[in-house]
Amino acid sequence: MWKVEAVSKVDNIFSQYVQKQSVFKDKTVLTSNFIPEKIPHRSEEITQLSLALAPMLKGFHASNVFVYGTCGTGKTICSRFVVNQLEEAAKDGQIKTIYINCKMKKVADTEYRLLAQLLKELGECVPDTGLPTDVLYRRFFENADSKRQTLVLVLDEIDALFKKIGDEFLYNLTRINQELKQAKLNIVGITNDLSFRDGLDMRVRSSLGEEEILFRPYNALQLKHILEERAKTGFETGLDEAILNKCAAIAAQEHGDARRALDLLRVAGELAERQGDAKITEAHIDMAEQKIDLDRVIETIKSQPSQSQIVLHAIIKLAESRKKTTKWADARLLTGDVFATYESVCKENGIKSLTQRRVSDLIAELDMLGIITAKVISKGRYGRTKEISMAISNSHLDRVKAFLAGRFSP
Template sequence: MSNTHERDPLFQYDDPIFADERLLEITHLPGPDRIVGRDDEMKSVAEALNPAIFGSQPSHLFIFGKTGTGKSLISRSVTERVVSEASNDGVNVKYAFIDCGEQNTEAAIVKTIGQKINEPETSGVSIPDRGLGTGDYYKRLWNCIDACTDVTLVILDEIDMLEDDEVLRKLSRAGENRRISESSIGIIGISNKIDYPDQLSERVKSSLSRDELVFPPYDANQLVDILDKRKDAFHDGVVTDDVIPLTSALAAQEHGDARKAIDILRNAGRLAKKQGDANVKERHVRAAKEKTEADRFSELIAGSPQQAKAILYALTILTENSTQDEFPTKIIYKQYQQVARKVDLDSLSERRVQEILQEQNFLNVIQSEREGRGRGKGSHAKHRLLEDPEIVKKVLLQDSRLGELAS
């Protein structure tokens, strides 16, 4: 009896462009030989974590830098090497990588760390998804850390999104407060907001001694090297010679963002495949840049209420129709009222619009700065878009209600 079966003609079985597209996924962790331009930063992270190899307390570390500068990549890569080296000496190091943009409450952080490091047959406890209070999750976490590890490393990506920094105090003081006695904890906090430590509560500032490290943006040459290291995601000869230099130059204009460069290259390959082309060319890269920016902006405002989108649309209209690129709240508010009337939205108060603008600033959708009016006259905020207004407008008009403005 034959095991062969006919292929479903609906699907494509031979990819003419990609040999291994996974190499261009943001979640892909490349081997050390594929990491470019971060030797000094890697050494600094390794220095902080080095004691863990011998089962000792590592230094806590805060890493700052713009998006796409390799902060998460280097943290994960060095941590995995620590885990591997420690195991050679019989030391059990485990780590939990947590995206605080998705899990930002104290209970969620503690539960996730516990679930990632727990070995129920060793610890004798389980960490359920729900049903326990925060205090109970902590009790089980301390049990797991002592029973299952010699050192636990906790990487908190986008640490500035934490709802409450109390978890930092409790983790950093766990040994001192005798919550754990057989193990130790190291914290790596990652943020693109260099002033994040100023926002910490006084209790955390006094208890969390740490090293700090700033990652600079990549330059165009480093971006070329990074993309060259991932070129084997494509079949040989598919990528024309001008593609990687162009992709790198476009990403270098945007603060040397390696994540964006990789996104553009992947989208260029997908566009070439979709259009039935045998090669990835310059035109695919330029089209991919626009798609990448639109995708990223869509991700940033996903789930934003229509009022927030209407306010962003007002700022976009002002930016398009003016030679300046930043505007005070009062001017944006007047434009927003016109937008709200056109799409039949109730107008919010100017104070509420100011609050929403601050929220969008926190989310890195816009940039807001306070500007003094002169002695004794107070200050006011000015706001500007961080993305091309054409891209912002295109994304916002996809909203069912704001879409009426396009007609």
């Protein structure tokens, strides 16, 4: 394993690392946002999307498209690949594509921010807050029209935007072409929520989903092939077939998630490198699986506001006390009990507590993040409440507990 042997000004502490042969040839190839020259097993979907967008090359109206599919099925990568090709095929910048991830907090999670982001992409300077939205719409129309371009707006995770601000904004976007005189706008909406469409207003549904493309999950063989291709350029030496099989099998179990497969391979490579091993072994894959899960959980919790962390701390504290009489996994907590514990934690730490209404929302948010499970139950005469249990695995719990205890223990 690479270790810092001695600290002196003569020997740079990184020199050993720099001299050591890396297991990676090109690590970027192993990231999920890398767009390869060829995307395997998605030719049918790419053709469908290309055919839907192609008319704009001849100045005709093209369909708005909805792209569906679960996580890691190649929706984003294929959409970006197609719109990049489209931009290349168009003459003199006639087509401009704008990619926006609607889940990006503080970037495109509200109507104002999304419009501001659009204007920034068109080269305008917009303040983060302060202008009325209709002013932003007007500036967008004027800017787009002045450039006489066809705009392709790729809205990734469009369901997140819908959940946050409703479909009014999507309706406005679909009506934009009536306002534009010289320019055109086409929308490609990407979502992994297969039921998203059902919640939309009829008018939005029909104009936004003129064309729909479903991305099916990859099977283990396809995943293995994808990994093989990436590993050829990603790693210095070839990988054992067993390694590829294992990564593919794990990812296939998780709804054919190619992103997961790539992450596993990359993190396993990083672990092998840190341990000074020349080759990746199955043990590295196991460790990578654990590490990815734990990192995700810890990062998610760290990114939550303090009050949300206190609620989680209260849930864990309460579950700990119940553990004495029942199994950890079986500890079912009720909103009222959690709120009482939350209030006592706030008191101990000298923090002003929120109302039960707000805490109820924070519990729902923790549930959405997959950190806890909260199910609404009725206890008959004893009222209606949420039954809360931990969704974090036991192996990760100690790190989570240590983090929260470090922040909120008096």
